[in-house]
Amino acid sequence: SVEINNSRLTGDFVADDTSVLNVTLRNNARLDGNIINGNSLVIDSSGYWQLAADNSIKSLAMDGGSVGFSEDAFHTLTVGRLSGRGVFDMRIDLDNGVGDLLNVAGEAT
Structure with a gap:
């Protein structure tokens, strides 16, 4: 498990097939990068994740982040389970019918 607290990180978190990667963004923490083979991500009200x-990710808990x-x-974020509330800053090109996509494959609460 990795907790980022009041810091800005640029780069990717990568877990191999035998690892469990849980990431938490707290207190103005920001991650600019990817979470590869991630199990869970928690984003508190002042946390921010910028996908590259x-x-x-298997589980995304939005605590106002x-x-x-x-x-x-344009990018796709696929989430197995989505919970909480928060903001997704996405773009769309209506003229060409393309845009960012949030794909919730399982439960959303």
Whole structure:
């Protein structure tokens, strides 16, 4: 488990197939990057995750935090279970029918 507290990190968190990666963003923590093979992510009210590419995570708990999708291209965030409340900063190109996508594969509460 990794807890980021009042810090800004740039880069990726990567777990191999034998590891369990749980990430928490608290107290103005910000992650600019990807969570690869992540089990869970908790984002508190002042936390922010800026995706750099398509990502998939088993569980995302939004405690008032924010998730941003990078502006360089459209991306997909796939979540097995989504809970809580928060902000998803997504973009769409209506003329061309493309945009960022939040895919909740399981339960949303």
